[in-house]
Amino acid sequence: MRNVSGYNLDKLVADAEEHGAVNVGRLLAGSEGTLGVVTEATVSLEPIPNETAVVMLTYDDVLDAMEDVAPILDHDPAAVEVLDDVFLDLAADRPEFADVVDILPEGTDSTLLVEFYADSMADGKQKIADLLADRLPSVDAAVEPSNGDGAGEKTTDETYAVDALEAYDADRQTKFWKMRKAGLPILLSRTSDEKHWPFIEDTAVPAENLPEYVADIQALFDEYDTFASYYAHAGPGVLHIRPLLDLKADDGIETMHEICDDVTDLVIEYGGSVSGEHGDGRARTTWNRKLYGSEIWSLFQRLKAAFDPDDRLNPGNVSGDADPTENLRYDADYEFDAGFEPTLNWDNENGFQGMTELCHGCAGCTGHQDTTGSVMCPTYRATENEEITSTRGRANMLRQSMSGDLPDDVFSEEFSHEVLDLCIGCKGCKRDCPSGVDMAKLKTEVAHERHQREGVALRDRLFANVETLYSLGSSLAPLSNWATKLPGSGLLAEKTLGIARERELPTFSRTTLQQWDRGRTPAVSEREADRQALLIADPYTNYTQPEVGKAAVRTLEAAGVHVEIADEVTDSGRPAHSKGLLDQSKATAEANVEVLGDRVAEGWDLVSVEPSDAVMYQDDYLDLLSGEAVEAVADNTYSVLEYIDTFRLDDALDTTASDELAYHGHCHQTAASREHHAVGVLRRAGYEVDVLDTTCCGMAGSFGYEAEHYSMSQAIGDLLFDAVDDSPAAEVVAPGTSCRSQLGDTDRYDGKPAHPVEKVADALVD
Structure with a gap:
């Protein structure tokens, strides 16, 4: 059993008895900086295993899992980790982990994740076979274990696993471990003031005592009218137990303290420790006196006084008077005042305040950690370790500013705006943050409030009205294109509007996609088609890149779909929404839903060429509006290749391609877990596809056009450019208009990349 509570006096005694001398290093290790400052250390190392083999055992109840821990330890695993029903239920709500929970057998309540180190994969598979022969009823008990000791014989009075999911390849093992390692943020993703707080998360008892210990803990929580999650290191008996409490309630802190006291009694009863891993710190020091008794406690204090007579080193910890109820983020006196009434729908996030408080600081957004994906957080990755450019930095700044925790000399409106300004709205945190912090949505809400108070800057107003500008540019083409190519036009745009001179401005088409559609007869009639699609011509496709829309129409019609292009809808409201002009984006959404809702009711599917617009209809509209009509629009909107893949329309396509x-992929689609559709369609069309492990392209709508953001946009873009350079593919494709512009503006490539649907259209056999 692990024990890191108190000082390692037992190890000094053992040294003295065995060697006649003591190793002071063993005393300083684990002393939490209270006895001295370590400037150099020699540590023991363990060899990295040749192979690992993993199996996830499933159980009907967490107590059944606890019963099985000790027998599993007889098989000498490297790790045994428990995940209970509370943990799994919350993980299922996180897009990053839903697919892992989905593969668990129906009725699974809890799991044990068991890992073996092995010399070879055959060795690893045999170790798991031996374990399953012993612990899984469905495995024939007659199977002779490799050790031949009869461990496979099952008795009727033991508890066994219900099922098992084996993992031998690295990808499957990573998925299992990724979910396990995200335990802390997963549990704190619960959207309520009641949270699974970490005040008794480090207790340890001998593994054989776990069943009775957990049963008594459950009974104790029943008395407090609450429950907990049990997860983590079942093998060494260190369970992370997290009771559900509202620390903002009048009696929240008192209840927390009483539970600590009662649990310490149970730990002592079962021969355990109040800290098996994380140390005493300010949270657990106060229970060491009860755990060790007054005599040992007195020795701890004398030892501390001998090493640190002035009590300068981490005062209060291990042997002091640290109060676990001090310096808490939340208590009954906590106050939060946003200073405005939110406009967006925050019902699913426990309100705007709930989302603002959701970040607990796990640091998943500050690097490529095991608990996160590749999207989060582009600006942090580009700036290389500037905390304020991370999701965590922004979220905590916002919370502290609205709860009064920032000193007056630190906080200002301008500082707040500056911090949020570099959030590019990629939505990566919405998916990849294990707790589900949605900084893009928070920024949009706060930007709207700022506009309400201070008005809207001219450039923001222009970018929010791309539809109007592009319509004008198209109607004036080719004069408008000639004007933007004049020498000095870029400098003029930068001086007057703050648009980066380095950016190439759009080239407008004289004939829009909508105009082209009015002059044609659909290749597939409504009567002939099994499906009918209303293609929404977004401003970029309609006015500047109609060839992409034509490729989409050609591909869909080749698949037997009746296609019409929406006449009354182009702008989804995305540009205004991204700029925080929520009154405008809401009005656009209302008008569009009125039109599109009727078409959905008539049996039409809604298809968008532009990914960010598709996600606007699918996701953001639900933050602006409520009702059956907007839900129907959200449920029946697809990006073009998502549409083809969802209904396997490409089964009807005759394609030939070998490039x-x-x-x-587009970051909004990645955040919505919809990015895989295009890849599947391209591969079935015959293309070999190298899926780039990339983040947001850095253009982020208007962000990359803004002069003050150009260098940041390029720094983010460099991550994409390098990935393209490293790819064996000769050509890059991207569904997002912004992404294609970012790639097209760099001198590292010739011209703008194609939209994936153009490549599918190119592969069609006439």
């Missing part, structure tokens, strides 16, 4: 493509 290799590098695919850069």
Whole structure:
């Protein structure tokens, strides 16, 4: 059993008895900086295993899992980790982990994740076979274990696993461990003031005592009218137990303290420790006196006084008077005042305040950690370790500013705006943050409030009205294109509007996609088609890149779909929404839903060429509006290749292609877990596809056009450019207009990349 509570006096005694001398290093290790400052240390190392083999055992109840821990330890695993029903239920709500929970057998309440180190994969598979022969009823008890000791014989009075999921390949093992390692943020993703707080998360008892210990803990929580999650290191008996409490309630802190006291009694009863891993610190020091008794406690204090007579080193910890109820983020006196009434729908996030408080600081957004994906957080990755450019930095700044925790000399409106300004709205945190912090949505809400108070800057107003600008540019083409190519036009745009001179401005088409559609007869009639699609011509496709829309129409019609292009809808409201002009984006959404809702009711599917617009209809509209009509629009909207893949429309396509493509997905689709559709369609069309492990391209709508953001946009873009350079593919494709512009503006490539649907259209056999 692990024990890191108190000082290691027992190890000094053992040294003295065995060697006649003591190793003071063993005393300083684990002393939490209270006895001295370590400037150099020699540590023991363990060899990295040749192979690992993993199995996830499933159980009907967490107590059944606890019963099985001790027998599993007889098989000498490297790790045994428990995940209970509370943990799994919350993980199922996180897009990053839902697919792992989905593969668990129906009725699974809890699991034990068991890992073996092995010399070879055959060795690893045999170790798991031996374990399953012993612990899984469905495995024939007659199977002779490799050790031949009869461990496979099952008795009727033991508890066994219900099922098992084996993992031998690295990807499957990573998925299992990724979910396990995200335990802390997963549990704190619960959207309520009641949270699974970490005040008794480090207790340890001998593994054989776990069943009775957990049963008594459950009974104790029943008395407090609450429950807990039990997860983590079942093998060494260190369970992370997290009771559900509202620390903002009048009696929240008192209840927490009483539970600590009662649990310490149970720990002592079962021969355990109040800290098996994380140390005493300010949270657990106060229970060491009860755990060790007054005599040992007195020795701890004398030892501390001998090493640190002035009590300068981490005062209060291990042997002091640290109060676990001090310096808490939340208590009954906590106050939060946003200073405005939110406009967006925050019902699913426990309100705007709930989302603002959701970040607990796990640092998943500050690097490529095991608990996160590749999207989060582009600005942090580009700036290389500037905390304020991370999701965590922004979220905590916002919370502290609204709860009064920032000193007056630190906080200002301008500082707040500056911090949020570099959030590019990629939505990566919405998916990849294990707790579900949605900084893009928070920024949009706060930007709207700022506009309400201070008005809207001219440039923001222009970018929010792309539809109007592009319509004008198209109607004036080719004069408008000539004007933007004049020498000095870029400098003029930068001086007057703050648009980066380095950016190439759009080239407008004289004939829009909508105009082209009015002059044609659909290749597939409504009567002939099994499906009918209303293609929404977004401003970028309609006015500047109609060839992409034409490729989409050609591909859909080749698949037997009746296609019409929406006449009354182009702008989804995305540009205004991204700029925080919520009154405008809401009005656009209302008008669009009125039109599109009727078409959905008539049996039409809604298809968008532009990914960010598709996600606007699918996701953001639900933050602006409520009702059956907007839900119907959200449920029946698809990006074009998502549509083809969802209904396997490409089964009807005759395609031939053999080129290799590098695919850069759109960050909004990635955040919505919809990015895989395009890859599947391209591969079935015959292309070899190298899916780039990339983040947001850095253009982020208007962000990359803004002069003050150009260098940041390029720094983020460099991550994409390098990935393209490293790809074996000769051509890159990207569904997002911004992404294609970012790639097209760099001198590292010739011209703008194609939209994936153009490549599918190119592969069609006439």
